[in-house]
Amino acid sequence: MPLLSVNNIEVIYDDVILVLKGLSLEVSQGQIVAVLGANGAGKTTTLKAISGLLKTEEGEVTDGSIIFDEVRINGLEPEKIVRMGVFQVMEGRRVFEDLTAKENLIAAAHTQRCSRRELEERIEVVYSYFPRLKERESGLAGYLSGGEQQMLVIGRGMMAKPKLMMLDEPSLGLSPLLVSEIFEIIVKLNKELGTTILLVEQNARMALNIAHHGYIMENGKIVLDDTTEKLKNNEDVKRFYLGMTDMGTKRSYRDVKHYKRRKRWLT
Amino acid sequence: MQDFLQLIVTGLVIGSVYALVAMGFALIYKSTSIINFAQGEFVLVGGYVCWWLYTSLHVPIIWAFLLTMVIAVFMGLILERLMLRPMIGEPIISVIMITIALAMVLKSMVTILWGTMIEVFTPPIFSQQAIHLGPVLVSEVYLWTFGFAFLFLGVFAAFFKFTRVGISMRAVADDQQVAQSMGISVKRVFAISWSIGALVSAVGGILVGNINGINIALADFGLKVFPAVILGGLESIAGAIIGGLTIGVLENIMGSYLDIYLGGGVKEIAPFIVLIMILMIKPYGLFGIKEIERV
Numbered sequence: 001m002p003l004l005s006v007n008n009i010e011v012i013y014d015d016v017i018l019v020l021k022g023l024s025l026e027v028s029q030g031q032i033v034a035v036l037g038a039n040g041a042g043k044t045t046t047l048k049a050i051s052g053l054l055k056t057e058e059g060e061v062t063d064g065s066i067i068f069d070e071v072r073i074n075g076l077e078p079e080k081i082v083r084m085g086v087f088q089v090m091e092g093r094r095v096f097e098d099l100t101a102k103e104n105l106i107a108a109a110h111t112q113r114c115s116r117r118e119l120e121e122r123i124e125v126v127y128s129y130f131p132r133l134k135e136r137e138s139g140l141a142g143y144l145s146g147g148e149q150q151m152l153v154i155g156r157g158m159m160a161k162p163k164l165m166m167l168d169e170p171s172l173g174l175s176p177l178l179v180s181e182i183f184e185i186i187v188k189l190n191k192e193l194g195t196t197i198l199l200v201e202q203n204a205r206m207a208l209n210i211a212h213h214g215y216i217m218e219n220g221k222i223v224l225d226d227t228t229e230k231l232k233n234n235e236d237v238k239r240f241y242l243g244m245t246d247m248g249t250k251r252s253y254r255d256v257k258h259y260k261r262r263k264r265w266l267t
Numbered sequence: 268m269q270d271f272l273q274l275i276v277t278g279l280v281i282g283s284v285y286a287l288v289a290m291g292f293a294l295i296y297k298s299t300s301i302i303n304f305a306q307g308e309f310v311l312v313g314g315y316v317c318w319w320l321y322t323s324l325h326v327p328i329i330w331a332f333l334l335t336m337v338i339a340v341f342m343g344l345i346l347e348r349l350m351l352r353p354m355i356g357e358p359i360i361s362v363i364m365i366t367i368a369l370a371m372v373l374k375s376m377v378t379i380l381w382g383t384m385i386e387v388f389t390p391p392i393f394s395q396q397a398i399h400l401g402p403v404l405v406s407e408v409y410l411w412t413f414g415f416a417f418l419f420l421g422v423f424a425a426f427f428k429f430t431r432v433g434i435s436m437r438a439v440a441d442d443q444q445v446a447q448s449m450g451i452s453v454k455r456v457f458a459i460s461w462s463i464g465a466l467v468s469a470v471g472g473i474l475v476g477n478i479n480g481i482n483i484a485l486a487d488f489g490l491k492v493f494p495a496v497i498l499g500g501l502e503s504i505a506g507a508i509i510g511g512l513t514i515g516v517l518e519n520i521m522g523s524y525l526d527i528y529l530g531g532g533v534k535e536i537a538p539f540i541v542l543i544m545i546l547m548i549k550p551y552g553l554f555g556i557k558e559i560e561r562v
Contacts, residue, residue: 053444053447053448056443056444077452078448078450079450079451082448082449082450083450087448087449088448090444090448094442094444094445096437096438096441098437098441099434099437099441103434103438106431106434107431107434107435107446107449107451110431111450160449160450
């Protein structure tokens with residue numbers, strides 16, 4: 001039994017806009033699973049359907065089921081889902097700007113019934129992964145740099161000690177150096193704390209390098225899924241997501257026309 | 268000069284109560300985005316309930332005071348649950364209309380229950396005995412009022428800064444959706460905001476009631492909160508406190524120096540003249556939302 005299984009779900013926004021059309025995916029305990037896809041494919045919607053946050057923006061899971069830890073969670077309030085051990089780190093480094101870095105971490109442990117001392121210990125664990133946050137702990141989070149803010153939102157996720165952490169584009173808008181730093185930490189979290197990770201990314205190369213299993217999404221559906229080893233060698237993934245041609249050289253503009261035609265089999 | 272100091276000190280005392288009520292108003296606005304036009308009526312109800320318990324039912328003052336606070340908290344919770352929660356997601360104008368209607372209902376209920384006469388706490392709780400503070404004469408009741416107002420302000424400041432519930436409330440004010448993503452119940456935070464808003468207003472009502480007596484005009488006291496929060500900036504709790512103190516002092520000074528030229532009543536309108544000027548010059552107030560921008 002996988003930790004999370006999403007079975008054939010359909011998501012509708014505002015009662016009319018069909019965003020996910022029968023999407024299924026599975027995440028096993030202890031894995032890193034990556035979901036790749038272009039803008040508007042429905043990756044973020046998938047995460048929000050799992051975490052229950054869809055409700056806050058007029059979205060609804062109208063069909064299918066989401067099973068976490070052998071319990072059906074679609075339809076539950078987001079607080080309940082967090083308490084069960086699912087934590088979504090939202091896209092775009094949404095720190096609480098008017099709170100200090102430390103207060104951001106404390107707020108994230110809201111669902112945890114732990115003593116003050118235990119809370120401080122957990123904050124220390126976060127600082128051990130992100131030493132830079134300790135230096136900036138009493139500064140307002142709004143003034144942190146982009147990289148530090150990304151560290152802070154991941155740190156917030158750690159505070160809730162989730163079984164499943166869902167990361168929505170952690171590489172967005174960061175320099176290549178920071179991106180690899182963040183990805184190293186994601187791997188470390190998975191190995192050392194045993195946190196299962198569902199990663200949504202546009203940076204396909206990075207994501208496929210750290211994940212065990214990958215899903216490729218287009219237009220609200222999964223079109224391809226396999227172990228990352230196999231995905232990395234898949235001709236289409238190479239061409240459309242990793243930007244390489246058969247010869248390992250950059251593809252020419254003429255081949256772009258080819259793209260649409262080739263892609264049709266995927267959908 | 269001595270008169271001037273005297274005016275500042277008494278102005279600060281009344282201002283401290285404005286600050287307390289304004290803090291409640293700003294808190295509700297900040298976490299729920301609702302402009303609560305019934306804030307003044309919360310003051311009114313608090314004053315009357317405590318007076319009634321103490322003077323008519325002869326409940327010892329400490330119990331009357333605590334009981335009033337409990338009743339205020341429940342009033343806040345019930346109002347939030349029955350009237351405001353169903354309005355989540357409705358247009359802001361409807362929600363504001365609801366609070367105006369609520370103000371009317373509360374005011375009428377007070378009139379039905381207790382009439383419109385000025386009532387005083389008998390026997391008086393704090394003595395009116397004047398005390399010398401350097402060159403300034405202050406009656407004891409003023410000192411108590413100031414002390415209590417600041418006690419409550421201090422307690423709530425610490426609550427927001429240091430407790431986990433306080434931090435989660437600020438988190439909701441900052442970004443509701445993210446707060447929900449970490450399991451903070453926004454509904455619960457709304458309920459807590461309303462009950463704190465009602466609580467501090469009730470305390471304000473009791474304090475002012477001890478100085479001036481209680482009648483229906485106490486609701487207008489709540490109106491003075493608007494200039495205070497506009498001056499301080501609607502979203503800022505620290506701003507509300509500074510705004511409250513400033514308005515208290517300003518109305519006292521303007522009232523006392525200008526009444527002879529204008530024939531009285533300046534004290535009542537001074538805060539609203541300030542309100543208009545602030546809106547023209549600095550519409551976001553002194554400490555209003557400054558979006559943090561990284562460069």
